[in-house]
């Protein structure tokens with residue numbers, strides 16, 4: 001540990017990473033320092049809706065960097081005003097607070113719900129979240145998450161989160177008491193392995209929360225910004241939540257996130273919420289060009305079409321290898337491997353120059369650029385076909 005000769009040693013060892021260094025990206029491709037090229041279906045963990053280093057984002061950043069970086073969060077800037085207006089115009093929400101990460105946006109949502117409880121509901125502060133849910137890695141968002149592996153960590157957790165079961169409205173109803181202020185969920189549980197909340201469940205949840213005077217918070221950090229084929233995932237169910245968080249894709253690859261609320265729920269007072277870099281014009285300039293591109297009807301239609309193509313191809317692959325179901329929507333899809341071979345498949349695909357992700361040992365997740373091409377999809381499928389044959393054969397021998 002004292003010998004820092006190895007180039008990787010100066011970074012905290014917080015996860016297992018392949019020993020390559022990425023130096024360049026363009027569209028669906030990444031290159032490492034040895035000039036190896038990789039076809040990327042991870043895309044920075046679903047953060048690059050327009051692929052790697054899109055020219056329009058690079059140009060917007062460069063132009064804004066020369067104009068103004070940070071005037072201070074205590075002053076208005078043009079880009080955050082424009083982006084807030086564009087988000088409000090394209091959603092059912094009335095106001096926006098910008099953040100720098102998804103977890104920070106969710107912290108804001110949790111604080112806003114507690115503020116709402118303090119102001120209007122006798123100090124009600126409990127938030128019902130879901131088993132399998134993932135909301136980030138700050139202390140409160142880990143506490144809100146329903147991820148098993150988080151349970152023993154960093155005790156004591158932030159209190160006030162009760163876990164219901166996804167798509168089980170009775171399990172939600174049973175947890176409501178006079179301290180409850182909100183229900184918070186992902187439209188599709190991404191990190192848990194791409195488990196969708198059904199449209200019917202979201203509709204029941206909206207009706208129930210409305211009836212009981214509770215806020216409905218949707219964490220659309222992974223499902224928002226066109227990922228499911230609509231600009232925001234809640235649109236599929238035809239509901240209007242009270243609070244939404246966005247992250248990942250909203251910046252087109254740079255750290256930007258947002259907390260959105262309806263007029264009814266937007267109740268912060270001065271001093272409740274803030275942050276030095278929040279709403280800085282540099283990140284908002286990127287967000288503006290990304291939203292402008294993604295919100296085009298043609299763009300969203302192409303996400304739907306490409307998503308259906310990827311789904312069909314995965315179904316055929318699954319049938320060929322005797323694997324399980326395909327889950328998800330748009331370009332957030334998972335393949336059930338039915339066996340704990342996810343890590344082996346990811347490693348073999350990596351060696352063959354294709355990046356895919358395994359959020360659970362028996363699941364592969366696909367979150368390509370939203371403008372991924374048909375050719376790139378067939379290259380990825382061909383690679384997985386070979387890899388699955390190899391990993392399957394190895395399993396039969398072992």
Ligand SMILES: *Cc1c(COP(=O)(O)O)cnc(C)c1O
Pocket residue numbers: 100101102103104106134135136137186190191219220221222247248
């Ligand atoms: C990634 C993610 C987060 C956390 O976002 P960070 O930017 O990593 O803090 C929260 N919720 C969901 C649904 C996510 O997918």
